Amino acid sequence: METNKIENSFKKLIGKSMLEPPGRNFEDNVMGKVVFIHALKQKRNKSLKLSWMFLIISASLVPACYLAFLRYIDFEFLNSLGKNLYNSENIVSPAILLIFAIIILLQIDNLLRLTFRTSSL
Amino acid sequence: MDDIYIQQILKGNVNSYRYLVNKYKNMVFTIARDITKADLIAEEVAQDTFLKAYQNLERFKRKAKFSTWLYKIAVNESLRRIRKKRLKYENLEDLPVNDHQIGMEPDAIANMHEEEQKEMIRNILDKLNNNESLILRLFYLEELTIEEISKITKLTRNNIKVILYRARKNFAARVNKSFSFIH
Numbered sequence: 001m002e003t004n005k006i007e008n009s010f011k012k013l014i015g016k017s018m019l020e021p022p023g024r025n026f027e028d029n030v031m032g033k034v035v036f037i038h039a040l041k042q043k044r045n046k047s048l049k050l051s052w053m054f055l056i057i058s059a060s061l062v063p064a065c066y067l068a069f070l071r072y073i074d075f076e077f078l079n080s081l082g083k084n085l086y087n088s089e090n091i092v093s094p095a096i097l098l099i100f101a102i103i104i105l106l107q108i109d110n111l112l113r114l115t116f117r118t119s120s121l
Numbered sequence: 122m123d124d125i126y127i128q129q130i131l132k133g134n135v136n137s138y139r140y141l142v143n144k145y146k147n148m149v150f151t152i153a154r155d156i157t158k159a160d161l162i163a164e165e166v167a168q169d170t171f172l173k174a175y176q177n178l179e180r181f182k183r184k185a186k187f188s189t190w191l192y193k194i195a196v197n198e199s200l201r202r203i204r205k206k207r208l209k210y211e212n213l214e215d216l217p218v219n220d221h222q223i224g225m226e227p228d229a230i231a232n233m234h235e236e237e238q239k240e241m242i243r244n245i246l247d248k249l250n251n252n253e254s255l256i257l258r259l260f261y262l263e264e265l266t267i268e269e270i271s272k273i274t275k276l277t278r279n280n281i282k283v284i285l286y287r288a289r290k291n292f293a294a295r296v297n298k299s300f301s302f303i304h
Contacts, residue, residue: 010289013296014261016235017242019151021164026150030142030171037176038135 051111059104123187130178142171145188148263149195155255156199158247166202170195185272192259192273245295252276253288260285 023029123144129137149170153163174181174191181190246254252274259265259273267278267285274281 006293010257010292011261011264013238013242014246014257014292016239017151017246017258018147018262019154019243020147021150021167022160023164026146026164026167027139027142030146030168031136031139033168033172034138034175035135037172038133 048111048115051114055104055107055111062100124183127178127181127187130175138171138175141174141187141191145191146171148188149191151258151262152192152195152255153199155246155258156196156251157203158251162202162206163199166195166198170198173198186269188263189265189269189272192263196255196273196275241296241299245292245299248295249288249291252284253291256281256284257288257292 123141126137126140130141146167150163150167153166153170154160157163157166170191173194177194181187246257249257255274256270259270260267265273267281270276270281271278276284
């Protein structure tokens with residue numbers, strides 16, 4: 001009984017101890033920053049989508065165009081310009097393909113990092 | 122009710138967040154004030170708490186109440202700020218144990234004006250140790266359970282019980298002292 005009375009007294013007294021932020025525009029300040037973050041996040045998401053789209057397009061289109069280029073290219077005409085530099089073997093060299101694969105992988109890595117960093121914003 | 126607004130925010134309706142800010146701003150500020158013991162820093166902490174909560178809302182698992190999650194962020198932010206500014210924070214071990222009996226004269230306080238009462242109680246809580254005022258407020262003002270307070274403060278349940286006991290004694294002693302000083 002006595003304990004309940006004391007507990008109620010605590011509840012009653014400490015119930016009056018709620019504080020308020022001293023700044024008048026606290027709510028507006030927070031909401032202003034939240035809206036800014038939201039807009040930034042949306043802008044980044046849009047840029048990210050575009051980046052992924054262009055990466056996928058370039059990763060598939062560039063090799064396709066390259067192969068098409070090799071198929072229809074006039075090697076005789078090219079060789080007439082120099083000293084027999086061009087043939088299908090040295091144009092489709094593994095080095096070129098490796099460089100292309102490295103560039104694509106680096107881009108994927110960068111975009112993945114950016115995507116995960118943005119989602120935690 | 123909070124869940125509905127959280128769903129709205131996650132769907133992109135950013136203005137729904139105003140409801141949560143309005144509902145919890147006082148308690149978040151109060152928690153920050155209890156720990157930092159400084160108005161300006163507490164206001165900054167409260168703002169940062171709401172921004173952090175907004176940025177991590179997708180990660181909020183609905184297992185706990187939103188308020189518990191938010192208060193936990195507020196406590197962490199306050200402690201981070203204290204470390205950064207090297208403000209004084211008294212740990213449980215630093216507390217002197219007083220031998221007062223828990224007993225108050227609330228009837229005498231009831232005769233005071235509402236604003237005087239509030240001012241006196243706030244002053245008394247302000248003089249208490251950071252942990253004590255925080256836990257008293259979470260327990261009596263927010264009516265949280267020991268379990269919920271434990272999640273927010275990362276203190277063990279036994280620690281919280283000890284702090285709560287000391288806080289009650291210190292608070293009661295100070296209330297009685299203030300009352301005897303007034304009269």
